[in-house]
Amino acid sequence: MASVLIVYYSRGGHTAKITQAMAEHIRQQGRECDLFRIGEPSEINWDLYDSVAVGACVLYGTYDKSVFAFVNQYQQQLETKPNSFFSVNVVARNPEKRIPENNKYLQKFIELSAWKPKDVKVIAGKVDYPSWRWYDRWMIQLIMKMTDGPTDPKAVIDYTDWQDVNVYAEHLIGLAK
Ligand SMILES: Cc1cc2nc3c(=O)[nH]c(=O)nc-3n(C[C@H](O)[C@H](O)[C@H](O)COP(=O)(O)O)c2cc1C
Incomplete structure (x- = not known):
């Protein structure tokens, strides 16, 4: 059975709400999904998952440093699975800015992260x-x-x-x- 891991960083709770909605939807499709909040003390058992998504909210033009620390630390684990990154920001209230190439925050993540996601998504916050x-x-x-x-x-x-x-x-x- 396909099993999805979603790792996220949320300051005010909205990105957490988005990831919970994703997890619920995935489970409704009969698949497994676990959520992991960056900063949680527990360990991830990467062997359990067939794909992984990392999502984070934009704060003052960038992402919390714990997001970069996480993806740098687990770059190898991320790269060995189908993977995706999603950025949550309010500039994306404009549909044009939901196109990854037009969203400067998404481009900034790709530029600054050691892990280069295979797949990307912009979500309005x-x-x-x-x-x-x-x-x-x-x-x-x-x-x-x-x-x-x-x-x-x-x-x-x-x-x-x-x-x-x-x-x-x-x-x-x-x-x-
Ligand atoms: C301190 C702060 C700074 C923010 N800076 C930006 C920004 O530079 N660009 C942007 O598009 N959105 C910005 N936002 C909007 C957040 O990305 C948006 O509110 C998001 O939904 C927050 O998610 P969270 O509740 O998971 O923290 C900012 C929000 C906060 C609270």
């Missing part, structure tokens, strides 16, 4: 001003002002295309075959 610290809120409002995005400090907008998340989850099953 969530704006959640009320839950962000004043400094983050202020900075992101500034970025949004420059890119014609929402600036209302009360705005909570989920840009994720959940249907497409399911399609990607099925794609990960396909990679595992």
Whole structure:
């Protein structure tokens, strides 16, 4: 039976929610799926999995350093399996920026990571001003002002295309075959 591992980094919980939706969808298709949060103390038994995806949210134009540390440490294990990387960011609220070649954050990951993913995906994330610290809120409002995005400090907008998340989850099953 195809078994998929999804490794993720989430600051505010939205990337975690996306990975949970993927895992549920994969299990609904009768396949196995485990989630691993970067920073968890437990060990991964890589032998259990037929494909692996790594996903992370974008924070100030890049990814948490623990994401790069993880993919560098496990580069060999990642490379021996069908693999995929997905980037979660709000610039991707614009459909054009969901095309990997047009998403600078995805390109940045490929450039900075020792592991070069065989397959990539861009997923639009969530704006959640009320839950962000004043400094983050202020900075992101500034970025949004420059890119014609929402600036209302009360705005909570989920840009994720959940249907497409399911399609990607099925794609990960396909990679595992
Ligand atoms: C501190 C901070 C910085 C962010 N910087 C960017 C950014 O530079 N570009 C972008 O497109 N999205 C940026 N975002 C948006 C996040 O990528 C988006 O909210 C994502 O859904 C967060 O996922 P998480 O809840 O798993 O942390 C930022 C969010 C936060 C909180």
